Every structure is written in C-alpha cells, then in structure tokens.
Amino acid sequence: MSTPSAVPHIVILGGGFGGLWATRALRSAPVRITLVDRTNHHLFQPLLYQVATAGLSGPDIAAPLRHILRRQRNVTVRMDEARGIDLRQRRVALAGGTLDYDYLLVATGSSHAYFGHDDWARHAPGMKTMDDALAIRRRILSAFEAAEREPDPARRAAWLSFVVIGAGPTGVELAGTLAEIAHHTLRDEFREADPRTAQIHLVEAGPRVLAAMPPTLSAEAQRRLERMGVRVHLGAAVTGVDEAGVQVDAQRIEARTVLWAAGVAASSLGAQLGAPCDRAGRVLVEPDLSLPGHPEVFVAGDLAHVEQDGRLVPGQAPAAKQMGLHVAGAIGDRLAGRTTRAFRYRDYGSLASIGRGAAVVDVRGMRLSGLFAWWFWLVAHIFFLIGFRNRLVVMLDWAWSYCTWQRNARIIVGKGNDDDDDA
Amino acid sequence: MSTPSAVPHIVILGGGFGGLWATRALRSAPVRITLVDRTNHHLFQPLLYQVATAGLSGPDIAAPLRHILRRQRNVTVRMDEARGIDLRQRRVALAGGTLDYDYLLVATGSSHAYFGHDDWARHAPGMKTMDDALAIRRRILSAFEAAEREPDPARRAAWLSFVVIGAGPTGVELAGTLAEIAHHTLRDEFREADPRTAQIHLVEAGPRVLAAMPPTLSAEAQRRLERMGVRVHLGAAVTGVDEAGVQVDAQRIEARTVLWAAGVAASSLGAQLGAPCDRAGRVLVEPDLSLPGHPEVFVAGDLAHVEQDGRLVPGQAPAAKQMGLHVAGAIGDRLAGRTTRAFRYRDYGSLASIGRGAAVVDVRGMRLSGLFAWWFWLVAHIFFLIGFRNRLVVMLDWAWSYCTWQRNARIIVGKGNDDDDDA
Numbered sequence: 001m002s003t004p005s006a007v008p009h010i011v012i013l014g015g016g017f018g019g020l021w022a023t024r025a026l027r028s029a030p031v032r033i034t035l036v037d038r039t040n041h042h043l044f045q046p047l048l049y050q051v052a053t054a055g056l057s058g059p060d061i062a063a064p065l066r067h068i069l070r071r072q073r074n075v076t077v078r079m080d081e082a083r084g085i086d087l088r089q090r091r092v093a094l095a096g097g098t099l100d101y102d103y104l105l106v107a108t109g110s111s112h113a114y115f116g117h118d119d120w121a122r123h124a125p126g127m128k129t130m131d132d133a134l135a136i137r138r139r140i141l142s143a144f145e146a147a148e149r150e151p152d153p154a155r156r157a158a159w160l161s162f163v164v165i166g167a168g169p170t171g172v173e174l175a176g177t178l179a180e181i182a183h184h185t186l187r188d189e190f191r192e193a194d195p196r197t198a199q200i201h202l203v204e205a206g207p208r209v210l211a212a213m214p215p216t217l218s219a220e221a222q223r224r225l226e227r228m229g230v231r232v233h234l235g236a237a238v239t240g241v242d243e244a245g246v247q248v249d250a251q252r253i254e255a256r257t258v259l260w261a262a263g264v265a266a267s268s269l270g271a272q273l274g275a276p277c278d279r280a281g282r283v284l285v286e287p288d289l290s291l292p293g294h295p296e297v298f299v300a301g302d303l304a305h306v307e308q309d310g311r312l313v314p315g316q317a318p319a320a321k322q323m324g325l326h327v328a329g330a331i332g333d334r335l336a337g338r339t340t341r342a343f344r345y346r347d348y349g350s351l352a353s354i355g356r357g358a359a360v361v362d363v364r365g366m367r368l369s370g371l372f373a374w375w376f377w378l379v380a381h382i383f384f385l386i387g388f389r390n391r392l393v394v395m396l397d398w399a400w401s402y403c404t405w406q407r408n409a410r411i412i413v414g415k416g417n418d419d420d421d422d423a
Numbered sequence: 424m425s426t427p428s429a430v431p432h433i434v435i436l437g438g439g440f441g442g443l444w445a446t447r448a449l450r451s452a453p454v455r456i457t458l459v460d461r462t463n464h465h466l467f468q469p470l471l472y473q474v475a476t477a478g479l480s481g482p483d484i485a486a487p488l489r490h491i492l493r494r495q496r497n498v499t500v501r502m503d504e505a506r507g508i509d510l511r512q513r514r515v516a517l518a519g520g521t522l523d524y525d526y527l528l529v530a531t532g533s534s535h536a537y538f539g540h541d542d543w544a545r546h547a548p549g550m551k552t553m554d555d556a557l558a559i560r561r562r563i564l565s566a567f568e569a570a571e572r573e574p575d576p577a578r579r580a581a582w583l584s585f586v587v588i589g590a591g592p593t594g595v596e597l598a599g600t601l602a603e604i605a606h607h608t609l610r611d612e613f614r615e616a617d618p619r620t621a622q623i624h625l626v627e628a629g630p631r632v633l634a635a636m637p638p639t640l641s642a643e644a645q646r647r648l649e650r651m652g653v654r655v656h657l658g659a660a661v662t663g664v665d666e667a668g669v670q671v672d673a674q675r676i677e678a679r680t681v682l683w684a685a686g687v688a689a690s691s692l693g694a695q696l697g698a699p700c701d702r703a704g705r706v707l708v709e710p711d712l713s714l715p716g717h718p719e720v721f722v723a724g725d726l727a728h729v730e731q732d733g734r735l736v737p738g739q740a741p742a743a744k745q746m747g748l749h750v751a752g753a754i755g756d757r758l759a760g761r762t763t764r765a766f767r768y769r770d771y772g773s774l775a776s777i778g779r780g781a782a783v784v785d786v787r788g789m790r791l792s793g794l795f796a797w798w799f800w801l802v803a804h805i806f807f808l809i810g811f812r813n814r815l816v817v818m819l820d821w822a823w824s825y826c827t828w829q830r831n832a833r834i835i836v837g838k839g840n841d842d843d844d845d846a
Contacts, residue, residue, distance in 0.1 A: 040568060040835045057480035059832035066612040067833065076614040079568040079835075096572045130836050145463060145502040149519050189489040191499040393816060393831075408816075409482035410490065412463045412502075413553050414837060 007032050008102035010331060011092055013082045013269065015042050015065045017317045018107035018301030021324030023075055029332060033075045034099055036092075040064050040079050043130055044385055046317055047394075049170055052127055052136040053177040054410045055401060060394050062130060063387050082108065085272050087294055103296050103331050106269055106283075107324065110302040110315060113263035113280065120241040124165060124258040127174075134414060136259060140178070141412050143257045144186060147193035154254075160198040161255035163246045165238055166262030167204035168211070169352040172221060174259055175202040176355035179228040184356075184405045201255070203233045203248055205262075210352055210360065212314065217360040220369040224358045238262075264315060266303045273297065278305045287342035288330050289323060295334065298327040306343060313345045317384070322346065353377050356402070430455050431525035433754060434515055436505045436692065438465050438488045440740045441530035441724030444747030446498055452755060456498045457522055459515075463487050463502050466553055467808055469740055470817075472593055475550055475559040476600040477830045483817050485553060486810050505531065508695050510717055526719050526754050529692055529706075530747065533725040533738060536686035536703065543664040547588060547681040550597075557837060559682060563601070564835050566680045567609060570616035577677075583621040584678035586669045588661055589685030590627035591634070592775040595644060597682055598625040599778035602651040607779075607828045624678070626656045626671055628685075633775055633783065635737065640783040643792040647781045661685075687738060689726045696720065701728045710765035711753050712746060718757065721750040729766060736768045740807075745769065776800050779825070 008031050012019045015037035023035050041062040050056040066077040084093040085104070092099045112126030127133055140162070147159035160182070164175045182198035189195075202209070202225065208218040209225070209232060222232050233248060240247035245254040266281035275292050276284045282305035283291070289304060291297040300323035302315040313319050322345060330340040349363030351373070359377040361368040368376060378398065385391050397408050431454050435442045438460035446458050464485040473479040489500040507516040508527070515522045535549030550556055563585070570582035583605070587598045605621035612618075625632070625648065631641040632648070632655060645655050656671060663670035668677040689704035698715050699707045705728035706714070712727060714720040723746035725738040736742050745768060753763040772786030774796070782800040784791040791799060801821065808814050820831050 040564060040833070057482045057832075058836060059480045059834045062834045064612075064833045067829070070612045076571075077612075078572060079565075080572060130834065134836060141463060142502075148499075149501060149503060189487075189493045189500075393819065396816065396819065406490070409480075410463070410487045411482045411485045411553065413481060413557060 008335065009034065009100065010103045010105070011036065011099050011101035012105045012107065013037075013092065014105075014107035014109060014267075014301070015039075015077075016045070016107060016109050016301060017320035018109075018324040018327075019105060020065070020068070021321045022105055022107070022300065022328045023069065023324075024072070025325050025328030026331065027072045027074070029074070029328075029335070031074060031103075031331070031335070034078055035065065035069070035075055036078050036080050036082060036094065036099070037065055038079070038081045039130070040066070041130070042068060042386065045128075047381060047385070048127055048130075048133045049173045049177065051130070051409070052133040052140070053174065053181060054137050054141060054407045055177070056394060056397060057409045058130050058134060060390055060397065061385065063390065068386065082269060085269065087274065087291075087297065090296070101296075103298070103334070105298045105300060105324075105327050105331075106267075106273065106303060107300045107320070108267035108269050108303055110264045110266045110280075112260055113265035114260070115263055117241070120260070123243050124163075124241045124246075124260040126260040127170065137409070138412050138414055139257055140181070141410060144182075144190070144193070144195060145412075146256070147195075148190050150193070156193055157197070157199075158244065158254040159256050160193060160195065161201070161245075161253065161257070162198065163201045163203060163253055163255045163258045165203050165241075165246070165258065165260050167202050167206075167209035167232070167234075168261060169350070171202060171204070171261035172209055172225065173353050174261060175200055175230045176225055176228060176353070176358070179225075179230050180355050180405075181407065183229055185407055199255075200230045201233060201246075201253055202230050203236050203238060203246070205235065205237050207235055209234070212350055213352070213360060213362050214367060217362055217367055217369060221352065221354055221360050224354050224369075228355055228358075264302070270299070270303050273299070288340035289327055289343050290330065290340070295340075298330065300324050300327050306345065308345050314350075316350070318348060319345055351377050351380065356405075431758065432457065432523065433526045433528070434459065434522050434524035435528045435530065436515065437528075437530035437532060437690075437724070438462075438500075439468070439530060439532050439724060440743035441532075441747040441750075442528060443488070443491070444744040445528055445530070445723065445751045446492065446747075447495070448748050448751030449754065450495045450497065452497070452751075452758070454497060454526075454754070454758070457501055458488065458492070458498055459501050459503050459505060459517065459522070460488055461502070461504045462553070463489070464553070465491060465809065468551075470804060470808070471550055471553070471556045472596045472600065474553065474832070475556040475563070476597065476604060477560050477564065477833045478600070478824060479817060479820060480832045481553050481557060483813055483820065484808065486813065491809060505692060508692065510697065510714075510720065513719070524719075526721070526757070528721045528723060528747075528750050529690075529696065529726060530723045530743070531690035531692050531726055533687045533689045533703075535683055536688035537683070538686055540664070543683070546666050547664045547669075547683040549683040550593065560832070561835050561837055562680055563604070564833060567605075567613070567616070567618060568835075569679070570618075571613050573616070579616055580620070580622075581667065581677040582679050583616060583618065584624070584668075584676065584680070585621065586624045586626060586676055586678045586681045588626050588664075588669070588681065588683050590625050590629075590632035590655070590657075591684060592773070594625060594627070594682075594684035595632055595648065596776050597684060598623055598653045599648055599651060599776070599781070602648075602653050603778050603828075604830065606652055608830055622678075623653045624656060624669075624676055625653050626659050626661060626669070628658065628660050630658055632657070635773055636775070636783060636785050637790060640785055640790055640792060644775065644777055644783050647777050647792075651778055651781075687725070693722070693726050696722070711763040712750055712766050713753065713763070718763075721753065723747050723750050729768065731768050737773075739773070741771060742768055774800050774803065779828075
C-alpha cells in the first residue's frame with residue numbers, strides 16, 4: 001500500500017483529541033500523514049451523554065474527519081481498523097491492508113472495563129462511541145415504553161428503575177439527566193405508567209461523587225443530585241449485574257436499565273507495543289511520550305500512562321489534546337535532529353454538569369457551583385465544539401430545551417441485541 | 424389488557440399520516456383511543472431521503488408520538504407491534520398483549536416489493552423507516568470510504584458507482600442528491616479516490632421519470648438530472664441484482680451501492696382482513712373506507728386501495744392525511760347513528776425535488792420547474808413538518824447547506840448486516 005516517497009510517512013492511529021490535534025499541528029511539516037480511524041468522524045466525547053439521553057442528535061457532536069482535514073494536503077484520512085503493529089518492520093496491519101511508517105502515533109483511546117466481569121457488559125453498557133450512545137438512548141427510551149405496556153406493578157417499577165454505576169463526571173451527568181427526563185420531560189406523556197415515580201440510583205464504590213474535584217464541590221454536587229431525586233449510594237460495591245437488576249453489597253436493586261460509567265480499559269493495541277502497561281492497560285511511556293526503546297513510536301491520550309507530581313494525568317479531552325500537540329512537536333524535533341522535550345501537562349481544572357441550571361467547576365483555583373457554574377460549563381463546551389454549524393445548532397437546541405424542558409432527539413432507532421429488547 | 428369502559432374504544436394501528444391525523448381529529452370525541460406503532464415516533468417520510476443522504480439528522484424529521492399527543496387526554500400511545508386481527512372477537516393481537524376494540528383503523532402503510540425477487544432486498548435496500556434511511560446513509564458514505572482504500576481501479580470504480588432503481592419522486596430525489604454529494608460535497612476530501620468520477624445511474628422500467636407528473640415536467644426533470652451528471656436509463660428492466668452490480672436488460676452495471684425506489688407492497692396486516700386485495704396487497708375498501716362486511720373496521724393510507732375517476736389514489740402523505748380525517752368523521756357518524764359518506768380525494772398536485780435549486784411542481788394546474796419550483800418545494804415541506812423546533816432546525820440546516828454545499832449528518836453509525844460491510 002505504501003508508495004516510496006522522499007518525505008517521512010507518519011501514521012496516526014485514532015482520530016480523537018490526541019490523534020486529530022497531532023495531525024493538525026503537523027500541517028506545515030514536510031511529512032506525509034495517514035490518519036486511521038475505525039469511524040469516519042471525530043467525536044466530541046464530553047457531550048456524548050447528551051446524545052445518549054436524547055438531548056442532541058449524533059451529528060451535532062461529530063464531524064467527518066476528512067471534512068475537518070480537507071484543506072490539509074499532507075493528510076490522507078483512512079477509515080479502517082488497526083489490527084496489529086510490527087515495531088521491527090515499522091508496519092501497521094489494518095483490516096483492509098498494511099501501512100509502513102517512519103513515525104507512528106498510537107492514540108486509540110480506551111473502552112469500558114468490567115473488572116473481570118465481562119458478562120456484565122451486555123446488561124450494563126458503557127458509553128465511548130457514537131454507537132454506544134445511540135444504544136443507551138434506545139435502552140432508556142424503550143424502558144419507559146415497556147413500563148407503559150406492563151400491567152404488573154412490580155415489573156413496571158423495575159422498568160422505571162435506572163442504575164448508573166460510577167460517579168465520575170459521566171455518571172453524574174447521566175444520573176442528573178435521567179432524573180430530569182423522568183420527572184420533567186416525560187411528565188404528561190404517559191397514561192398507564194407515571195415517569196415521575198422513576199427511581200434513579202447512582203452507585204459509587206468510593207467515598208464521594210466526582211472524586212477528582214475538591215471535597216466541597218463533591219458535597220455540593222451530591223446535594224444537588226439528591227434534590228433532583230437521584231439516590232446516591234457511596235462506598236457501595238457492585239457485586240452482581242444481571243438483566244433484572246444490580247446487587248450492591250447486601251442490597252438488591254431491581255432495575256431493567258443499568259448504565260456503566262465506572263471502569264476504563266485502554267485500547268488493546270497498547271499491549272502490542274511490548275512496553276510495560278499499568279493495570280488498566282495504559283502504556284508506560286518515556287517523558288517525551290515515546291515508547292521505551294522506540295523513539296519513532298509515540299502514545300498519546302487515554303492510552304498513555306503519564307504521571308506528573310505523583311498523580312496520573314487524567315484521561316480527558318484537554319490532556320489528550322496537549323499530548324497530541326506535544327507528539328507533533330517531538331516529531332518535528334526528531335526530524336530536525338533536536339532532542340525532544342519532556343511532556344508537561346497543564347491542568348486547567350475540571351467541570352461537570354449535573355442538570356438543568358446546575359454544574360460544578362474547579363478551574364485554576366476558582367470553585368463554582370450552581371447556575372453560574374452551569375453557564376460556564378455551557379460556554380466552555382460550545383466553545384470547544386468543532387465546527388461553526390454544530391455550535392449554532394447545539395446552542396439553538398439547548399435554548400429550546402431550556403425553555404420547554406423538552407429533548408430534541410427522542411427517537412428510538414436500531415434493533416440492537418440489547419437484552420432488554422427480548423422482554 | 425382492556426378494561427371495561429362506558430365510552431367506545433378505538434384502536435388505531437400505525438402512527439403515520441393516516442393514523443395520526445385520524446387520532447387528532449377525534450380529540451373531542453367521546454371515545455377512548457389506543458394508538459399503536461412499532462416505533463416511538465411519527466416520521467415525516469417526504470424528507471426521509473434527506474436523512475438517507477446525510478443532509479438531515481434523524482430527529483429533525485421525526486417527533487415522538489406521545490409528545491405530539493401529550494395534551495390529548497383520550498389517547499393512550501403504545502409502542503408495540505400488531506401481529507394479528509381477530510375480526511369476529513374484535514381483538515388485535517400485539518407482540519406484547521391484546522387489545523379489544525369497538526372500532527379499528529388499520530393504517531400500517533407499506534414496505535418495499537421486489538416483484539418476487541426477495542433475494543434482491545439485501546443488495547438493494549429500500550427506504551420506508553428511519554432505520555432504513557440510516558442504513559442507506561451508512562452504505563452511501565461507506566462506499567466512498569471503501570473507494571479511498573481500494574487500490575484496484577476497476578474495483579474502486581465499482582465503489583464509486585451508484586444505481587437507483589425506480590424514477591418516482593424518491594428515486595429522482597436520491598439520484599439528484601447522490602450526484603450533488605459526489606460532484607460537490609466530497610470534492611476536496613479524498614486523496615486516492617476522486618468522488619467527481621462517481622457514476623450515478625437512475626433506472627426506470629417505464630418510458631419517463633416522474634410518471635405521475637405531466638410529460639413536460641418529466642422531460643424537464645430528466646434534463647436537469649442529466650445536467651447534474653445522472654445517467655437516466657428509461658424503459659430499462661432490471662433482471663438481476665447482486666452484491667457487485669445490476670443487470671439492466673443486456674447491460675451489466677458494476678456498482679457496489681444499489682438503492683431500491685421501485686416497488687411498494689402493502690403491510691401484511693391487510694391480507695388478514697379477509698377482504699379482496701389488489702396485486703400490491705392493498706385492501707379494496709368500501710367507498711367510506713370501511714372493510715366490506717365490517718362497518719366497524721377502516722383502512723387508510725398506503726394500505727387502502729381507493730379508485731377515483733378511474734385512477735388509484737396515490738400512496739402519498741396528503742392522501743393518507745385525508746383518509747385519516749375521513750375515517751375520524753366516519754366513526755363520528757357511526758357513533759351518532761348517521762350514515763357515513765364516501766371518501767373523496769382532493770388532489771392538490773405533486774412536487775419533487777431534483778437537487779440544489781431545482782424541483783418540479785404540478786399544483787392545481789400550475790406547472791413550475793427550476794429555482795422557483797425549488798423554493799415552493801422548500802416552503803411546502805417546512806410548512807408541513809411537525810413541530811416548531813424541527814422547522815427551525817431544518818431551515819437552518821438547509822440555509823447552511825446551501826451556502827457551503829455541505830451536508831450536516833455525514834456520520835456513519837451502526838454496524839449493520841449490509842453485505843457491503845463484508846467487503
């Protein structure tokens with residue numbers, strides 16, 4: 001597949017924040033880039049929960065990679081899946097061919113980890129890709145429909161019970177939005193089942209929600225979630241998940257809809273790089289993000305294990321972007337014969353939305369909660385969305401939702417192999 | 424499932440234009456209505472081709488039935504699938520239970536017919552539901568991606584060949600939009616394959632495109648399609664469809680993407696009603712749209728065979744709405760002990776979009792083509808879209824597309840069992 005060429009060939013696996021930011025930073029470099037992604041789009045993952053909860057359409061938060069990069073003439077975008085990496089031959093095996101590289105960036109991210117209970121996956125889906133989000137949307141909306149059809153009160157209650165496992169930002173956002181949907185959005189639309197009786201459980205093994213935030217903001221987030229009707233279970237270990245519910249320590253929660261926002265496992269490509277990995281499968285990289293013993297191979301984003309000041313750099317969009325930019329710089333250094341510099345993560349803080357008019361923000365020592373924090377969250381997310389048109393549509397959708405309590409994408413599509421569908 | 428009640432129970436099968444319009448027209452009637460649909464949404468089918476060609480998001484042209492009907496207190500919406508009708512017991516068997524009725528409206532529409540070649544279905548999908556449209560979108564976008572990966576020129580050309588079978592409004596709209604996508608939207612985005620070399624074939628067995636239109640407009644539509652680069656094959660019988668192409672009379676067209684816009688078969692529920700059906704499975708109804716021998720059962724929309732002035736009333740949205748309204752009136756007449764009136768179709772004309780700035784319109788003797796017709800088409804479709812928010816978003820999307828030649832929903836989702844995916 002690869003044609004001989006005077007300029008070095010850089011293969012970038014993954015069109016997420018790490019891979020895309022590296023690609024764009026190399027726009028003026030005298031290189032030839034091939035960007036490979038399994039999907040045809042860059043996904044704005046921070047808003048994926050809004051697609052899963054029917055607030056936004058999929059295309060609102062995704063843009064075709066080749067459209068984003070259409071003017072960058074040194075890039076070829078290839079929709080394909082990396083299957084293996086041959087470090088000695090400097091060759092990547094794809095589902096549809098092979099690619100030889102001079103430099104390689106592996107930025108294939110992460111998926112869900114079920115801590116050795118892979119059988120939980122079909123009952124408690126996680127949310128990393130657009131397809132994941134659409135499957136979760138189908139489950140949530142279908143559960144209310146099943147409740148309306150179900151004459152037996154106990155079984156109806158189980159259809160109106162939702163368990164979110166893991167109280168990081170994604171879990172908090174899912175639980176808060178589910179409460180909003182059940183208690184407001186769907187209020188007048190059912191005749192047999194009453195969505196206002198829905199139970200939303202947020203289950204966390206640790207001692208507080210949003211563990212990465214300062215304790216005061218965790219407490220504030222929990223208070224707001226509880227005021228919205230979410231039942232927060234802390235220090236609660238999930239010991240079983242099946243199609244009818246969840247076992248949390250000694251307590252059994254009967255629930256037909258269980259969502260997984262707990263564990264993360266790095267992409268399996270990491271294990272093929274031959275370097276030591278941490279327990280989640282992240283690759284222990286050199287300070288410049290290169291692979292030990294392979295200065296021509298880099299790892300960025302969720303797949304890289306980087307510690308700084310004794311703490312793991314978080315698997316979030318800003319860190320992935322910074323790593324992508326750093327790798328682009330390091331490749332430039334290598335091409336120019338300079339020594340590379342160590343990656344340095346700049347922590348701008350973190351923020352999480354809880355629900356309508358409520359968020360928590362911890363940015364550069366500034367700690368906010370409530371309505372102002374929510375506005376901050378809103379502006380930040382719209383600002384970072386790629387593409388002018390998406391920003392405008394998302395703003396419009398949100399303004400409309402805010403005024404009407406409605407959600408714009410309440411459409412069940414796909415049949416899926418969800419176990420719920422058998423019921 | 425059914426509880427005894429003093430007011431008559433009306434069961435309406437299908438939440439399309441026929442069923443929804445009947446339901447809404449009965450809002451003040453002293454009845455209890457159960458509206459059953461397999462999906463959770465009413466679909467604005469006239470714009471479905473825009474979802475299939477990535478111009479609009481699915482939720483832009485669909486609205487949850489229970490949201491539309493939330494204020495109509497005499498309606499229960501049930502997402503379920505009708506499996507059988509017992510006319511003697513006046514009972515409908517659903518996948519998830521049974522419903523007893525006093526009056527029944529069957530408005531379950533139609534799907535694709537392959538004229539006895541059901542094996543063609545997997546190679547040449549048709550477009551009736553949202554899932555159909557998303558599957559077609561996936562095929563179209565994936566074909567360009569496969570062309571970019573394919574080094575062999577002949578095989579690449581087959582990935583860049585598209586055949587649309589049937590030149591009614593849907594076929595014309597699909598072919599015109601495909602030409603626009605290949606020759607404009609994707610122009611600068613590929614490095615190996617050139618979308619501008621894509622071949623779009625429109626194959627029609629009859630002597631002209633848009634056979635329901637006056638011959639002058641058919642000729643005009645064909646002229647515009649050809650100017651856009653569509654190859655129009657008239658009087659051309661399809662004798663074979665496989666995964667690599669189409670046999671049209673003696674000519675073989677190598678094409679990996681084939682779309683079916685030709686035959687229509689009425690919903691299989693029609694055959695269960697015991698009345699004579701036409702060749703497409705449409706039920707031959709009484710002049711008041713009731714079932715022969717069963718004044719309590721009605722048929723509306725695509726499933727009803729109604730002739731007027733020697734011509735079949737077309738299977739289009741306006742006819743289905745009129746039938747739905749008529750059935751609501753007929754049920755009111757029955758309840759009041761009045762005799763029902765005969766249905767009378769009012770033909771307001773028809774219109775079809777061909778592509779950017781081009782449409783043909785035949786409304787009340789007014790025949791238009793070109794830019795003004797296109798504006799007329801645009802305004803008419805936005806006007807008839809349900810829901811203020813959808814209208815606004817669709818207008819915004821269209822304005823943006825018009826200025827940029829871009830399409831807003833170029834996201835490949837779902838894995839699907841498309842045969843193309845095996846390649």
